Amino acid sequence: NAGVTQTPKFQVLKTGQSMTLQCAQDMNHEYMSWYRQDPGMGLRLIHYSVGAGITDQGEVPNGYNVSRSTTEDFPLRLLSAAPSQTSVYFCASSYSFSGSKQETQYFGPGTRLLVL
Amino acid sequence: DQQVKQNSPSLSVQEGRISILNCDYTNSMFDYFLWYKKYPAEGPTFLISISSIKDKNEDGRFTVFLNKSAKHLSLHIVPSQPGDSAVYFCAASAQNNDMRFGAGTRLTVKP
Numbered sequence: 001n002a003g004v005t006q007t008p009k010f011q012v013l014k015t016g017q018s019m020t021l022q023c024a025q026d027m028n029h030e031y032m033s034w035y036r037q038d039p040g041m042g043l044r045l046i047h048y049s050v051g052a053g054i055t056d057q058g059e060v061p062n063g064y065n066v067s068r069s070t071t072e073d074f075p076l077r078l079l080s081a082a083p084s085q086t087s088v089y090f091c092a093s094s095y096s097f098s099g100s101k102q103e104t105q106y107f108g109p110g111t112r113l114l115v116l
Numbered sequence: 117d118q119q120v121k122q123n124s125p126s127l128s129v130q131e132g133r134i135s136i137l138n139c140d141y142t143n144s145m146f147d148y149f150l151w152y153k154k155y156p157a158e159g160p161t162f163l164i165s166i167s168s169i170k171d172k173n174e175d176g177r178f179t180v181f182l183n184k185s186a187k188h189l190s191l192h193i194v195p196s197q198p199g200d201s202a203v204y205f206c207a208a209s210a211q212n213n214d215m216r217f218g219a220g221t222r223l224t225v226k227p
Contacts, residue, residue, distance in 0.1 A: 004159070035217075042120070042205060042217035043160070058214060090159050105215075107152075107159030 002026050004108035006091050012114045013081040021076040021111050023091030031094045032074040033058070033105070034066065036087040043090065049074055081115045088112050119143045120208050122218035130226055135193040137221050139206030142187065146208035146216075151180060151191050154203045154220070163204070164191070196225045 007022045025032065033048035045058030049068040063085060065077040074093075078085060089112075092105040121140045129135045137151075147168040152160035166173040166180045166189070173180050179192045193200055206218040 033215075040125075040219050041118075042122075042219040043207075044217070045215055059216070092159070104162040104165075107161065109157070109159050 004091055004093055004106050006089075006108035006111050008111060009109070010112045010114075012116065013078075014116055015082060017081050018077070018079050019081065021078075021089055021091075021113075023074045023076065023108060024072050025074075025091075025093040025106070026072065027093065027095075027106070028071060029093035029095050029106075030071070031096055031105075032068065033092050034064070034074070034076045035090045035092065036060065036085075037090060037110075038087050046076065046089075078113075081113075083115045086113060086115045117142075118216075118219070119146075120206055120216045120218040122204075122206055122221050124221050125219070126222040126224070128224045128226060129196050131198055132195045135191075135196045135200065135223055135225065137191040137193075137204050137206075137223065139189050139191075139218055140187060141189075141208050141216075143208070143210065143216075144187070145210040147211065148209045149180070149182060149189050150207045150209075151178075152205045152207060152217075154205060160205055193223075196223075198225050198227050201225050 004025045030051045034046040035043040037043050044060045047066040049055045088110045090110050091108040094105045119142050150165040151163040153163045154160040164178045182189045203220045203222050205220045209215040
């Protein structure tokens with residue numbers, strides 16, 4: 001199993017440009033999520049999905065869109081990049097996320113994004 | 117507002133000694149707590165977790181303690197090894213599918 005893969009590893013954008021961060025998992029996990037990591041802030045949840053066709057907002061969703069057309073893929077779209085979106089982005093997946101029991105989340109290696 | 121706080125950005129211990137990493141939370145709805153470990157240029161990896169119905173969970177050299185009345189949890193690593201040097205994140209989740217992370221503590225274990 002490849003686990004959770006993310007592409008690209010590194011990206012430089014200009015303000016106003018759009019792009020899609022790709023995330024895929026081959027573990028047949030239902031739950032997938034996107035986080036951003038900023039210095040002194042830890043990881044903050046952007047969007048998550050509990051299954052194909054179902055997405056919801058996390059703590060910091062503004063400026064990002066997601067969709068989940070298949071179980072395997074969960075792309076994150078930046079519609080109009082801003083310098084405040086400079087961060088490291090992590091995708092994660094788990095078998096389920098059911099109430100009080102958080103199944104172990106597996107994280108991808110991250111995408112480092114710089115917006116100029 | 118940061119609902120999960122790790123007030124020590126860094127910790128340095130000698131190999132073989134105990135490492136104690138602390139975490140405080142403010143949201144009483146959190147009912148599941150986790151610790152993740154992160155090496156540079158890698159994603160976080162799950163280390164250990166504890167449900168709110170327990171006050172202690174042990175896995176080898178790693179033990180997590182939960183004090184619900186104080187809204188505090190801690191991770192003990194005994195004995196500490198140089199390979200434990202990493203950033204440790206505390207995380208908490210409630211029943212709304214939302215997970216909150218602390219800012220992380222960088223642990224350095226000196227040989």
